[in-house]
Amino acid sequence: GATGSTGSTGVTGPSITATYAFANNTSGTAISVLLGGTNVPLPNNQNIGPGITVSGGNTVFTVANAGNYYISYSINITASLLVSSRITINGAPLAGTINSPAVATTSFSATIITTLAAGDAISLQLFGLLAVATLSTTTPGAVLTIIRLS
Secondary structure: OOOOOOOOOOOOOOOHHHOEEEEEEOOOOEEEEOOOOEEOOOOEEEEEOOOEEEOOOOOOEEEOOOEEEEEEEEEEEEEEEOOEEEEEEOOEEOOOOOEOOOOOEEEEEEEEEEEEOOOOEEEEEEEOOOEEEEEOOOOOOEEEEEEEOO
8 A cells, every 4th residue: 555644753862972071181291100000180171071070180080870881092101111001990990991011102092882880980090010101292191082872
């Protein structure tokens, strides 16, 4: 038979990706790295959507809602160090984001999709060596992106 007429359009659903955060550090900050980890401050160029809050020190990003999140980071330092990098969730290392190079380097990055609970706190860290790591100013010294996918 003939195709019927098109029905009315339904209500638009929520935009999950409206929950997002972007922040970086372009200041050339010197970070005193501890063996157990030092959070990297991300005070510059913050673009924080609803559903994510940032601590006063710009080191902890807390999600309001549970879901699957895309998390990406990069760190660029001015001198090669045998330091490691990672994302932590509530202070615990997030598997799949840990960079532990075998030789000294100046660049670190990782991207992951992971499930987070409401209230989870995300931080970017340098760890594994007692040293001072100076973030680059010629490229962003550190960048963190968080996007809720579902």
